[in-house]
Amino acid sequence: MDKNRLAAGSFRLLLHVVLIVGVFALFLWANGKDPIQAVRDTVRINLLQWRGLWGVMVRMAPLLLTALAAAFPFRAGLINVGGEGQFFLGALLGTWAALNVPGLPQWITVPIVLLAGAVGGGLWGWIPGLLRARGWVNETISTLLLNYLAPLIVGYFVFGPWRAPELAIYPQTPEFPDVARLPALGTTRLHVGFFIGLLFLFAYWFFIHKTRWGLEMRSVGGNPEASRRLGVPVSRWVVLAMVLGGAMAGLAGIAEVAAVHYRLKLAISPGYGFMGFLVNWLAGSNPVGIVLMSFVVALIASGGFTLQITQRIPYAAVNVLLALILFVVLAKPASGILAKSLARRWKA
Amino acid sequence: MDKSPVLRAEGITKRFPGVVANNRVNFDVHAGEIHALLGENGAGKSTLVKILYGFYQPDSGTISLDGRPTPIRSPREARGHGIGLVFQGFTLIPALTVAENVALFLSKLDWYISPKKLAAQIQEASRRYGLELEPKTPVWQLSVGQQQRVELLKLLLTRARVLIFDEPSKVLAPHEVDTLFGIFRDLRNDGYSLVFITHKLREALTCADRITVLRQGQVAGSLNAQDASEEKLVELMFGEPLKEVATRERGSKFGKPILELVDICTRAVGTTPALRQVSLTVHEGEIVGVAGVSGNGQRELGDVILGLIKPTTGKKIFLSQEATAWPPARMIGQGVAFVPEDPLAMAVVPWFSVLENVALLSPKRFSLYGGLGMAWDKARAVARAGFERLGLNPLPERARAASLSGGNLQRLVLVRELSRDYKLVVGLYPTRGLDVRSANAVRQAFLQARAAGKGVLLISEDLSELFALSDRIVVMLRGQIVGEVRPDQTSLTEVGRMMVGVGHG
Ligand SMILES: Nc1ncnc2c1ncn2[C@@H]1O[C@H](COP(=O)(O)OP(=O)(O)OP(=O)(O)O)[C@@H](O)[C@H]1O
Ligand SMILES: [Mg+2]
Numbered sequence: 001m002d003k004n005r006l007a008a009g010s011f012r013l014l015l016h017v018v019l020i021v022g023v024f025a026l027f028l029w030a031n032g033k034d035p036i037q038a039v040r041d042t043v044r045i046n047l048l049q050w051r052g053l054w055g056v057m058v059r060m061a062p063l064l065l066t067a068l069a070a071a072f073p074f075r076a077g078l079i080n081v082g083g084e085g086q087f088f089l090g091a092l093l094g095t096w097a098a099l100n101v102p103g104l105p106q107w108i109t110v111p112i113v114l115l116a117g118a119v120g121g122g123l124w125g126w127i128p129g130l131l132r133a134r135g136w137v138n139e140t141i142s143t144l145l146l147n148y149l150a151p152l153i154v155g156y157f158v159f160g161p162w163r164a165p166e167l168a169i170y171p172q173t174p175e176f177p178d179v180a181r182l183p184a185l186g187t188t189r190l191h192v193g194f195f196i197g198l199l200f201l202f203a204y205w206f207f208i209h210k211t212r213w214g215l216e217m218r219s220v221g222g223n224p225e226a227s228r229r230l231g232v233p234v235s236r237w238v239v240l241a242m243v244l245g246g247a248m249a250g251l252a253g254i255a256e257v258a259a260v261h262y263r264l265k266l267a268i269s270p271g272y273g274f275m276g277f278l279v280n281w282l283a284g285s286n287p288v289g290i291v292l293m294s295f296v297v298a299l300i301a302s303g304g305f306t307l308q309i310t311q312r313i314p315y316a317a318v319n320v321l322l323a324l325i326l327f328v329v330l331a332k333p334a335s336g337i338l339a340k341s342l343a344r345r346w347k348a
Numbered sequence: 349m350d351k352s353p354v355l356r357a358e359g360i361t362k363r364f365p366g367v368v369a370n371n372r373v374n375f376d377v378h379a380g381e382i383h384a385l386l387g388e389n390g391a392g393k394s395t396l397v398k399i400l401y402g403f404y405q406p407d408s409g410t411i412s413l414d415g416r417p418t419p420i421r422s423p424r425e426a427r428g429h430g431i432g433l434v435f436q437g438f439t440l441i442p443a444l445t446v447a448e449n450v451a452l453f454l455s456k457l458d459w460y461i462s463p464k465k466l467a468a469q470i471q472e473a474s475r476r477y478g479l480e481l482e483p484k485t486p487v488w489q490l491s492v493g494q495q496q497r498v499e500l501l502k503l504l505l506t507r508a509r510v511l512i513f514d515e516p517s518k519v520l521a522p523h524e525v526d527t528l529f530g531i532f533r534d535l536r537n538d539g540y541s542l543v544f545i546t547h548k549l550r551e552a553l554t555c556a557d558r559i560t561v562l563r564q565g566q567v568a569g570s571l572n573a574q575d576a577s578e579e580k581l582v583e584l585m586f587g588e589p590l591k592e593v594a595t596r597e598r599g600s601k602f603g604k605p606i607l608e609l610v611d612i613c614t615r616a617v618g619t620t621p622a623l624r625q626v627s628l629t630v631h632e633g634e635i636v637g638v639a640g641v642s643g644n645g646q647r648e649l650g651d652v653i654l655g656l657i658k659p660t661t662g663k664k665i666f667l668s669q670e671a672t673a674w675p676p677a678r679m680i681g682q683g684v685a686f687v688p689e690d691p692l693a694m695a696v697v698p699w700f701s702v703l704e705n706v707a708l709l710s711p712k713r714f715s716l717y718g719g720l721g722m723a724w725d726k727a728r729a730v731a732r733a734g735f736e737r738l739g740l741n742p743l744p745e746r747a748r749a750a751s752l753s754g755g756n757l758q759r760l761v762l763v764r765e766l767s768r769d770y771k772l773v774v775g776l777y778p779t780r781g782l783d784v785r786s787a788n789a790v791r792q793a794f795l796q797a798r799a800a801g802k803g804v805l806l807i808s809e810d811l812s813e814l815f816a817l818s819d820r821i822v823v824m825l826r827g828q829i830v831g832e833v834r835p836d837q838t839s840l841t842e843v844g845r846m847m848v849g850v851g852h853g
Contacts, residue, residue: 212722215722218700219708222697223693226708228691229686
């Protein structure tokens, strides 16, 4: 049984990779592109050059945090697909703080801005958390819907009250003051947000596995019925897990704005919230897995931008690839059965 | 028994991390035989039948059918060979009818029978073996016993020849057990082979033709039922005779009331019955038994006490305080220990370790630095002390709850709940699934709690248990208390009749 399972597991993984790579290659080829050249370009530019590698890591920064946005709720048995919306709300509230703090030094301004971002995202997680805890709306549905609302709210502010006066044709806010920007490492583009991501990843691990609260949260996720009977405050943990998750995505949002764009606009995310969900799913909410999978997804995303230039493949192709991965991952049971029968035939 | 066996397993060995669940087990079943499988909790009974059913693959050993070695690689193959297993948890869809459930099962096996023919077959089988099932009845309307018979029906219609049951009597009321064993005998007389697991020695002795006892993964003995006796079986199961259970001293004085329920009514949810005008008092030093066929409001009664269900009318008083609106956390905090009916679903987190599940006793109590860490040593000590107090072997603390045997899981829950600093213990079927020795240990613990001035509310279907322990027995039927008796002033039959609503009250 165990040996069988291992065999089936490896077959499944192999099957996934073959499936994904195969279908994507087919997709490129059907569009008149050279799939092998595409892979070569991605590796050469994004992995073998320092500049490219830093770029991949800059993309990892938000992914680490948006993966946590899915991971915290997941441990409490909740599916948070609202990372994207929480990302935007975090960016919004953080921007408000950045544009309104009176001339304080950077070491105090940055934490305030980040905190505001976390609060914004947390708020966007609190709403579905509350709805779920009350038993009104399933959190998967409500977070999905809130994803559509968040950019509209950001749009309202960047088109309206916060629009920068100097370049009024663009819907964007004025630039952040220097004290509100996240510092980068030396001359690279790798900013503090990346390390904040790692820090929170560690904090997540510690919280989940070492603390009493982690134990309670996992018990809510593991068996809500038993938890209720044991007097674990189930509703409170449902709300809290969503708030924590939302705060992580919000932090990702404001860090991205304060370190990469320096101003709020609508184009701050190529779908980091969704990618984070995918990362967490692939990693099974395991912190080390999240680091690895963030790297892979960040590489794919960076590759997408490279290919846009070198091969004129539209960036949307990356979304196709990511969607494919998600599809294959979600279709686990089906592919599992296929893998099992293959493994059996192999042995027979 | 001179014919060769229908099914023979030889030298079956199955290891799980840290345990040898089956160790070179030989087991066989003949046509027209009822074979009982006995053994203490964790002895490997469920593992063995799951291997026969292709659910687990043995590490070594062979299975032969009609004398031919036949590997059984999946439950599907097992059913193809005419072997069927009824698990403890049923696999029926409540919203569908009996016929639809059966059809669903057959279609999974690529069988097709026209609905008309199927209905006819169901009626035929039902009549022949007295299953009392109608094809058109929705399953949610059926009693537990009837649901079990639907599972049996499913196997019969796929032409299974070897029918295996894992603790079929565990969830049945006494009269349902009699019916089931009657059906077993009829099937045997028609040439079927039956295997059932049980912890009740009497069931094995009265119903089975042959009895095999497992002990720590090995066959301790296999004997014909005529040659067996309770003492012999106990000796084979544990290697030593049972200790005497101290009996309850009668007529002791009760103290103040601990729990008072006054005219409690609840709303009916789905198919569960509502409580109607339930009044009940448990005093210090008193064991109050609640008899009844399960599904007559026992779970609701427990949940009202625990605070999980808020009564629509009526009052709950706990330790002289109005506690009607208290949530579970507060009830537990004030001194309620609670053993729910279904441990895997209601009492543990399946993929938590034994130790983590013990810590759920009170995460706060086991936390360090205000919650930043967990004092696992403390939890470990509590677990160890708990097992010792009940006289049970401790469970491996890293094992996941989901991997424990049914009885070991029940032990875990009992040990945890009885480790509380409680004033009242509410136990729903607390000895279900336990082997004789552990069941006695738990009964002993309840008597000790009583002697220490605590209150015990014992909800059970096992009348002899209720009679042995209770100072007072109330009988529940359809959400109402239909009678109250003293064990020394009534008989088992009398209470049994009240449970099903015949005569009295
Ligand atoms: N899936 C599993 N993974 C790990 N260990 C297991 C698994 N299934 C069973 N075991 C272990 O194997 C041993 C035998 O378990 P089994 O369920 O066969 O016992 P049992 O005789 O049915 O006991 P009970 O009377 O309590 O039901 C136990 O120690 C149990 O913890
Ligand atoms: Mg068992």
